[in-house]
Amino acid sequence: MSGRKPWYSTGLRFSCTGCGYCCSGQPGYVYVNEEEIGRIAQYLGMKVNEFVSRFTRETHRERSLIERPNGDCVFLDPVLRSCQIYPIRPRQCRTFPFWNSNLRRPKDWNDVCRTCPGCGKGPVFSYETIEELRGRIDI
């Protein structure tokens, strides 16, 4: 390792507009580990087993939240377009858009900025903060 900092070492701008785009549309995964499953089940006042069978599915990796037939995350309110479990949303949602896959090259970040209206705008997230978020989950 050269110790050279990556291309985003001066920070990146981000401010979520709450548009809900990243929670909707195309099929994908929203991974949840055991701790998150327990926390969300508790928040919803459900037994863990019931939550797991109603709202998650197996994947090649961790379990994932399921989607509605239109591709929306099951917890995206269809009318308000907001997250129904926002205070305890999973790591993957908390750390977006600072995912490994979005930070490899400037092009990857620019691609996200084309679909997420909050990317590249608003306050600067420092390099240290980005690294902390990026390190929470490998997406």
Ligand code: SF4
């Ligand atoms: S697409 Fe971007 S701005 Fe819209 S809800 Fe997701 S993170 Fe926020």
Ligand code: SF4
């Ligand atoms: S859990 Fe909430 S923030 Fe995460 S994808 Fe679903 S609706 Fe969006």
